[in-house]
Amino acid sequence: MITRSPAVLQRAPAREADTEPLTVTPAWQTQLARAIRDPRELCRRLRLDPAWVPGAEAGHALFEVRVPEAFLTRMRPGDPADPLLRQVLPLIDEAAPAPGYVADPLAEAEHTPQRGLIHKYAGRVLLIASPACAVNCRYCFRRHFPYAENSPSRAQWERTLDYLRDDASIREAILSGGDPLAASDRQLAWLVERLGAIPHLKRLRIHTRLPVVIPDRIDGALLDWLTATRLQTVVVLHINHANEIDDAVIAACQRLQRAGATLLNQSVLLRGVNDSVDALADLSERLFEAGVLPYYLHVLDPVAGAAHFDVPDDEARERVAGLREVLPGFLVPRLVREIPGEASKTPL
Numbered sequence: 001m002i003t004r005s006p007a008v009l010q011r012a013p014a015r016e017a018d019t020e021p022l023t024v025t026p027a028w029q030t031q032l033a034r035a036i037r038d039p040r041e042l043c044r045r046l047r048l049d050p051a052w053v054p055g056a057e058a059g060h061a062l063f064e065v066r067v068p069e070a071f072l073t074r075m076r077p078g079d080p081a082d083p084l085l086r087q088v089l090p091l092i093d094e095a096a097p098a099p100g101y102v103a104d105p106l107a108e109a110e111h112t113p114q115r116g117l118i119h120k121y122a123g124r125v126l127l128i129a130s131p132a133c134a135v136n137c138r139y140c141f142r143r144h145f146p147y148a149e150n151s152p153s154r155a156q157w158e159r160t161l162d163y164l165r166d167d168a169s170i171r172e173a174i175l176s177g178g179d180p181l182a183a184s185d186r187q188l189a190w191l192v193e194r195l196g197a198i199p200h201l202k203r204l205r206i207h208t209r210l211p212v213v214i215p216d217r218i219d220g221a222l223l224d225w226l227t228a229t230r231l232q233t234v235v236v237l238h239i240n241h242a243n244e245i246d247d248a249v250i251a252a253c254q255r256l257q258r259a260g261a262t263l264l265n266q267s268v269l270l271r272g273v274n275d276s277v278d279a280l281a282d283l284s285e286r287l288f289e290a291g292v293l294p295y296y297l298h299v300l301d302p303v304a305g306a307a308h309f310d311v312p313d314d315e316a317r318e319r320v321a322g323l324r325e326v327l328p329g330f331l332v333p334r335l336v337r338e339i340p341g342e343a344s345k346t347p348l
């Protein structure tokens, strides 16, 4: 948690004020604005050898660094192999060309009928609700996504809503990004209210990393619109390592659950982060303690700049086979790959 004197203050979420001591923390917006965006500063704060700085600056030039304080405090200072740091530290490796690694590995540009709308799979559409993220993950398959071309105006949102109204086969709206929870609650409340007014829509799915990297994002204003919608809500978190889940993250998950959301997690299998049976088993156990079910374990999408994270398919299958030996079935995520043009994720 941030301990610096905050410029904007908020009380702890109202739902907990009766039962927990009053805490004063910076509002999530302030935490977001204060996220580290300088690779040199990231290295300094983590007490890395200065030899890491030139590589971090080179990687940053390709995809800017962004790390919120609440996430940074879960990393081990002085350890460049820390599994959380590895996810966010730019490296010179990102500049190395790798055959087959491309800017748009999932060919999303071919499935964008309107600005901010991706319609790849039957029955569900994906809405780019925010171009921003609270953290920039080095392996992100959208690290080259043209957000500027996919940030809809209010009028464009109306056209997107028309698209959903006109297609009765669509049952689920998925808010994605960037991170959809980086949008303001005013914007999200507006959007979710209109989605709820579309009779054939049944579910609202939110793919987000914000409850993990800034748990204070799950505040009273967010819970207000989340509880107000008639849509069944599913929040798919993105957590790759057990160390990401501290008490604040567990509390944020509990707030989401009390608001009626089903919580799932998807991870990416990443070299040097979670590519062992022990790390994956610890993650599943910790997720369940937080009330979250492991859902998907993705192999890396071949996005340019991320080849150093790759784990070959055979190794990935071995890891999941190892998980089956030590965990109950409901804690073993499905190992999948997303293949452009396929009707769903492909099990490996």
Ligand code: SF4
Residues within 6 Å of the ligand: 132, 133, 134, 135, 136, 137, 140, 141, 142, 143, 177, 178, 179, 209, 238
């Ligand atoms: S979209 Fe998700 S994975 Fe990609 S940088 Fe943002 S938070 Fe990380």
